[in-house]
Amino acid sequence: MAFYETIFIARQELSAAQVEALAANLTDIISQGQGEITKTEFCGLRTLAYSIKKNRKGHYVLFNIDAAPLAVKEMERQMGLNEDILRFLTLKIDELDTNPSPLMQSKQNRDRRYESFEGTDNSVRVEEEEEEEGEKE
DSSP states (O other): OEEEEEEEETTTSOOOHHHHHHHHHHHHHHHHTOOOOEEEEEEEEEEEEEEEEEEEEEEEEEEEEEEEEHHHHHHHHHHOTTTEEEEEEEEEEEOOOOOOOOOHHHHHHHHHHHHEEEEEEEHHHHHHHHHHHHHHH
């Protein structure tokens, strides 16, 4: 068995549930070929660098695959036939990475920027500002 990393972009008109169903379908193809998908990341709806088939956005999905080459070839054939998949890329890699992909890391970092604001007590600041405004009048 060899290790692969596959990312595909699905059309923006699909709902998140439809994208998950599409990923499950591709997972079944790999498992029928005695392979295994060790990691699946749904990176969400992202803006494309250029329009592809009149789409400006797409749902990104990343797979880490441990499978025989024939199973991966069949999955790629099915992705090529599916009209909901705009683009896909499969790379053979030396070892599987269990860490989040760079796309997910940037999303997590973006979410962490706002965590510090959630824990602060803004009510004290609002009361102080109201008192200052009252004194000015």
